[in-house]
Amino acid sequence: MINNYELLPKPIPAHVGIIMDGNGRWAKQKNISRSEGHKAGAEVIESLMDSVIALGIKAVSLYAFSVENWVRPISEIRGLWDLLDYFFQNKLETIKNKKISIRHSGSLSKLPPKTRQTIKNAIEATSMNRGLILNFCINYGGRQEIIRAFNGWMANTKTPEKITEKKFEKFLYTFGMPELDLLIRTSG
Secondary structure, three states, X not given: OOOHHHHOOOXXXXXXXXXXXXXXXXXXXXXXXXXXXXXXXXXXXXHHHHHHHHHOOOEEEEXXXXXXXXXXXXXXXXXXXXXXXXXXXXXXXXXXXXXOEEEEEOOOOOOOHHHHHHHXXXXXXXXXXXXXXXXXXXXXXXXXXHHHXXXXXXXXXXXXXXXXXXXXXXXXXXOOOOOOOEEEEXXX
């Protein structure tokens, strides 16, 4: 039997981003609640982890909740925080056993205290792991990241100097991770 991974082109991307989009529309098509759609989307993360580990991918960024998503109904947003808490309560041991390191990109400031603590606990519990980096982009926005990074750079600059990519990179959420090679949007 041929291993399906042998058929893939080389080189394998070092960092894959996945925009987790379309779960609510999928749920509507199935005549189930949006929350059930989000839960179904979260259920594939474990098999995703196994696949990317088998492929030798070093990092995966899951774009799960953007700064633009705050316009959604509050009940849906609360359901997403509950789902995140549920995911880490049920998957953190598996994640640790697979030597996966959890990271977070985005601002924790607007998140509920319990969700902030869940994320911090997952990061801390996996901080010594040196396998796959699983980066959860929650309350993330590209423009927000650029502004945050620029302000961080400005605060650390003692004298006027020209900014370079190398200097600026230290202030990005993804500092220390491979550059994003492939971005996948899961919706239709």
